[in-house]
Amino acid sequence: MDMHTGSLYKSLGFPSVAIHEANTHFDFVEPSRTILVIGPMGSGKTEYAARLWRDAEVARRKGQSIAWLTSGGGSQKELFEPEAGIGTADRRNTFFVRYSLDSARFPDYPEDALAFRGGYERCGKNIATISNSFDLEELIRDNSDVGTWILDEAAFYDERLAYLVKREAEQRGIVFVMPTLLLNFRGEIFNATARLLMETSTDIYPLSAYCEHPECLENAYNTYRYYVVDGEECPALFFDPLIIVGGDRDSNHPLEPNYCTRCDAHHYLPGKEYTYFTLKPLGQKASVGDIGPLQKELRALCDDPEKSELFRLFRANYVEGPAPSREHMNALKVPLLAERAVVYLFAEQNLLSAEQTRTLVETLDLDREYLSRRLADNKRPMNF
Ligand SMILES: [Zn+2]
Structure with a gap:
């Protein structure tokens, strides 16, 4: 509320109170928007989508007489012709798109369910599970009457998605609502797709959740x-x-x-200093042929962790340092530390060659099954 209105209220005898905008219903009139709904797990991203779904049902009940408000609007002059009807995207027509790797998350719901923690909406035929931007392009072509697309976990898709939704929104006036994680467990922007979506979207709704630590309500x-x-x-x-x-x-x-x-x-994130101070430089040495120092550190991590640089740095910081932390020290209890370091250097940093990785697996007898699975997850599959 602005100051003048505030003083008017006060002069009329009302108490001073902060007035916030109420949660509004979804706007199906404004065309050409790409909306990112971001936030961590449990912040209600999918509930936001479910509420939109219910709003659309209400809006559709108003019938064709208001379709001129909720159709068209893009640069590609698609004049609305009530007689033609079919073929014109109406933003009250919604479609829910799930990412393929995500469909196993709620195994107890019906196939057509838009499921969130605490309930679900059934979407009938307006739901699909896909895995890339080409699939989405095809879906959009096959459902030309749909004007609002809900793309769950949009950041999981390929980078091309960001420009596909931008183009469709601008040319045809349709709207994309994209509930997605934006930060990974390292607190960094999830990936290149997330970064592009930040750049290209027209609106961003940040949602937060309560901290899940048992003694915190931040x-x-x-x-x-x-x-x-x-x-x-x-x-x-x-x-x-x-x-x-x-x-x-x-x-x-x-x-x-x-x-x-x-x-x-x-949000404990131990080992960031070690990664940049020690691990990555060891990988850089290996990348120019000197794999010895890396192999020595990995061998210590496998056989005698207390002899590793990782342990030494943790002891200095979290046992003997000014702010001791048992929580941070606990990170060293997680098994297969050397295997994790190899995945980081090979799949993510590109510092180890496939041949060097194979040699390390042989020499240090690393866990082959774990490595195969994680390398496949990170799109650098290798068999041992
Ligand atoms: Zn907390």
Whole structure:
């Protein structure tokens, strides 16, 4: 409320009170928008989509007489002709698109369900599961009457998606609503697609959730990855494999990550300093042929972790340092540290060749099954 209105209210005897805009219903009139709905797990991104779905049902009941408001609007002059009807995108017609790797997340719901924590909406034939931007282009072509597309987990798709939705929105006036994670467990922009979507979208709705630490009620924006080893919470190290397919359900297996939402204070991310100070330089040495120092550190991580640089740095920071932290130290209890470092250097940093990776696996007898799975997850498949 502006100052004048505020003083008027006060002069009329009303108490001073902050007035916020109420949660409004979805706007199906404004054309050509690409809307990012971002936030960590549990922040209600999919609930936002479900509410839009229900709003659309209400808007459609108004019938054809208001279709001139909710159709057209793009640069490609698609004049609305009520007689023609079919073929014109009406933003009240909505379609829900799921990302393929995500469909296993809610196994107990019907096939056509837009599921969120706490309920679901049934979408009938206006729902599909796809895996890339070419599939989406085809869907849009086959459903030319749909004017609002909900693209769940948009950042999981290829980069081309960002320009496809931009083009369709601008030319045909249609609207895309994209609930997605924006930050990975390292607190960095998820990937190149997420970065492009930030650049190309017209609106951004940031949502937050409560911190899930048992003793905290702060607003939280971070996705926290941790493992449970012997019943204890062990944070993932900074160089943990970027992508681990599966998960999202509570797991007590020390190789399966768990995720939750945490505020800055409770988002433990140990090993970032080690990654840049030690691990990556060792990888850079290996990339020019000197693999010895890296092999020595990895051997220590496998056979005698207390002899590793990683352990030495952690002891200096989290045991003997000014701010001791058992939570951070717990990161070293997670198994297969050397394997994780190899995935980081080979698949993500591109510092190890395939041949060097094979040599390390042979020499150090690394866990082949774990490596094969994680390298495939990170799109650098290799068989051992
Ligand atoms: Zn917290």
